[in-house]
Amino acid sequence: MLIAPPKSTVPPLALTGVLVGQWATNALFTAIDLDIFAPIKDGQTTASAIAKKLKLDEKGVAVILDGLVGMQLLERKNGGYNLTDVAELYLLKSSPLYLGDFFAFGRGPGAEAWKSLGEVIRTGKPKQEVNKEETAEKFFPDLAAALFPLNYTTAAMVADELKIDKLAGAPHALDVAAGSAVWSIPMAERCSNLKVDALDFPVVLKVAERFTQKYGVQDRYQYLSGDWREVTLQPNSYDLVILGHILHSEGAAASKLLLDKLQKAVKSGGRIVIAEFMPNEHRTGPLFPLLFAINMYLQTSDGCVFSVAELKSLLESNGFHEVKRLDLPFFKGESPVVVATKK
Numbered sequence: 235m236l237i238a239p240p241k242s243t244v245p246p247l248a249l250t251g252v253l254v255g256q257w258a259t260n261a262l263f264t265a266i267d268l269d270i271f272a273p274i275k276d277g278q279t280t281a282s283a284i285a286k287k288l289k290l291d292e293k294g295v296a297v298i299l300d301g302l303v304g305m306q307l308l309e310r311k312n313g314g315y316n317l318t319d320v321a322e323l324y325l326l327k328s329s330p331l332y333l334g335d336f337f338a339f340g341r342g343p344g345a346e347a348w349k350s351l352g353e354v355i356r357t358g359k360p361k362q363e364v365n366k367e368e369t370a371e372k373f374f375p376d377l378a379a380a381l382f383p384l385n386y387t388t389a390a391m392v393a394d395e396l397k398i399d400k401l402a403g404a405p406h407a408l409d410v411a412a413g414s415a416v417w418s419i420p421m422a423e424r425c426s427n428l429k430v431d432a433l434d435f436p437v438v439l440k441v442a443e444r445f446t447q448k449y450g451v452q453d454r455y456q457y458l459s460g461d462w463r464e465v466t467l468q469p470n471s472y473d474l475v476i477l478g479h480i481l482h483s484e485g486a487a488a489s490k491l492l493l494d495k496l497q498k499a500v501k502s503g504g505r506i507v508i509a510e511f512m513p514n515e516h517r518t519g520p521l522f523p524l525l526f527a528i529n530m531y532l533q534t535s536d537g538c539v540f541s542v543a544e545l546k547s548l549l550e551s552n553g554f555h556e557v558k559r560l561d562l563p564f565f566k567g568e569s570p571v572v573v574a575t576k577k
């Protein structure tokens with residue numbers, strides 16, 4: 235029996251786009267492994283010159299270079315290839331904002347958890363709980379360091395937008411779940427009288443210590459070591475509290491407890507700064523926070539992503555007001571940072 239010819243009303247571009255994403259990831263990881271970006275910076279701009287310099291197959295180099303052009307990481311110029319600004323800033327090992335370690339994390343521990351997504355959805359049990367001290371102490375030291383170049387520029391913009399350089403007197407900040415202290419270091423750089431307490435698990439605080447030394451602000455840091463649930467905070471003692479990418483691993487109920495604890499520790503009129511990957515109110519985009527919610531589902535028992543309205547409601551029910559999403563350069567109204575003030 236003849237079958238009726240299938241009819242389509244739309245091309246399957248949404249599907250081929252997903253497959254292309256996987257190819258692009260592999261092409262980028264391979265280009266990083268082969269260190270293809272360094273010779274371009276040094277002036278070897280053709281496939282044959284790069285292949286010769288790195289002792290690689292010329293045709294292979296040519297196809298990967300063209301792929302990187304398609305990904306807007308390289309551009310074609312005068313018969314050769316140039317680095318785009320993104321590649322120059324984030325893909326050269328010599329750059330202080332090199333993101334190779336972050337990608338290495340995504341391919342290793344990050345990718346491992348994603349392989350179990352089906353099993354986790356069947357059982358409803360996360361693959362691991364990265365915010366529990368024992369796991370966190372293995373998982374976070376490398377990740378916290380790798381995240382530094384991803385967040386440093388945004389953190390510097392936050393410090394400028396909040397006019398941290400104008401803070402008078404003896405301002406005191408608390409960097410909660412500090413990791414490398416990336417969110418507070420640009421503040422300490424701009425305000426020489428700012429003192430910072432960095433709170434995190436002991437092993438991760440070693441990473442914060444390393445970065446504060448590297449940026450020359452270590453003298454003004456003190457460390458509060460342990461799970462935030464256990465650490466005692468002095469009431470009404472902070473002008474500023476920073477929560478950089480911690481609420482998403484805690485989830486709604488624990489975030490409420492954390493905000494309640496922090497509200498008591500902030501001075502009246504003091505500010506709270508929250509950095510998160512925020513989906514829109516209808517959870518239809520952007521893609522990154524929507525997929526990040528899956529990542530949290532895989533790696534925590536209660537983790538989630540919060541929209542701006544959800545953060546606003548959490549903050550307002552815990553004694554903060556004047557909640558606003560910061561308007562930062564780069565982000566076109568979709569910055570990852572929300573700020574509020576204690577009443």
Ligand SMILES: C[S@@+](CC[C@H](N)C(=O)[O-])C[C@H]1O[C@@H](n2cnc3c(N)ncnc32)[C@H](O)[C@@H]1O
Nearest residue numbers: 365374381411412413434435438461462478479
């Ligand atoms: C995603 S990292 C963010 C680090 C840094 N704030 C940043 O934005 O780069 C999350 C951090 O939260 C810390 N953390 C997770 N659960 C914690 C808890 N219960 N108490 C204290 N720190 C915690 C981890 O050790 C890790 O450094």
